[in-house]
Amino acid sequence: MSTSEVEQLTARIAEVASHALRDATTMPPDVYTSESLLALELQRIFAAEWICVGRVEEISDSGDYFTIDVAGEPLIVVRSGGQVRVFPNVCRHKWGRLAEGSGNVGRIVCPYHAWTYSLDGELIRTRYMDGAEGFCPADHNLPEVRSAVWAGFIYVNLDDAAPPLEQCRAELQGRIGNYHMEDMRRICGAEEIWSTNWKLLVENFTDFYHVFHTHRDTIDRYTPTEMIDLQDGGAGYSFGTARVIKDAMPESPFEPHHPDLDASQREAFAMIGVFPAQMLALAPDRVFYMCLEPLGVDKVRTKWGVACYDHDIDAETANGIEALYQQLNGEDRPRVEGIQKGVRSRFAGQGRLSAYENMNWEFTRYLSRRLSG
Ligand code: FES
Ligand SMILES: [Fe+2]
Structure with a gap:
């Protein structure tokens, strides 16, 4: 697809975004299949925004690490003492x-010629480099990539000019800070590759409209559409809440939770799209989250997990919670993978949105802001 075609697509996204929700449509189907648009998304969104890569509990001890790619950049996320540090996963x-x-490692040793770095990225050992005139190890330390932690989630930003994470999350923090997600602990999760465009997965997670049918055997039983409170999002996020019928819930619901929650928060889920590619289903006692990494126009890696207040949760309860979210993912996955086939159809047009798809409409507006101009 040529540059002018990308311009055409971003113009069409802007056109959709210009409509009020009451006469909004989906984005054009080509938005989910265009290689050039994906390249622009990687450049203007994934390489420029704070991208969630996981939870701090994944690296709770010094030397704990995991690897992940952000905007195609291979990275190592490691704990060095009390600090989370992120380095390129690329030897100097x-x-x-x-x-x-x-x-878990004490130091980072390259598997090729054994250059060895401290957990702070310092090049501390090299073998057989005596003949390299003027070689100074300190000139070859690993460069540190910007990272920050919010609410127990680790974020990476490849753009040194981007505003600080704290500033980007300030408004959302004002709205949900009293859930104290930083006090929750991850109890389960997985990494999966779904055959769909990353945007379809964001849209699915934050779509209240699909719950009554897609999840009719699970969450719709205790969060019927009539109990959803549509709300406006804000800077960098979409937001909505759904009150629950506690008696219809499968387990002892919503306990334990943080005492700072107000009465309405104790009776509801909050659904949040943390743009671009993190989604939260926040309950009083737990958060179910996904962080996405596009792997192609029709392939996305989802790193999902559940974190709870109950730090001493027993294995059986944790397994039950994991099974519930596996089941929900199992209800969503064939549908969003099916949509990815649908968007390639010659008959695919732009459908009208239900008011319950307001968070998708806000996502379109976010994309338009990032991709236009
Ligand atoms: S490539 Fe890492 S030590 Fe040579
Ligand atoms: Fe769903």
């Missing part, structure tokens, strides 16, 4: 891949 010698998966 000859681009060796420094680490795989997750684990």
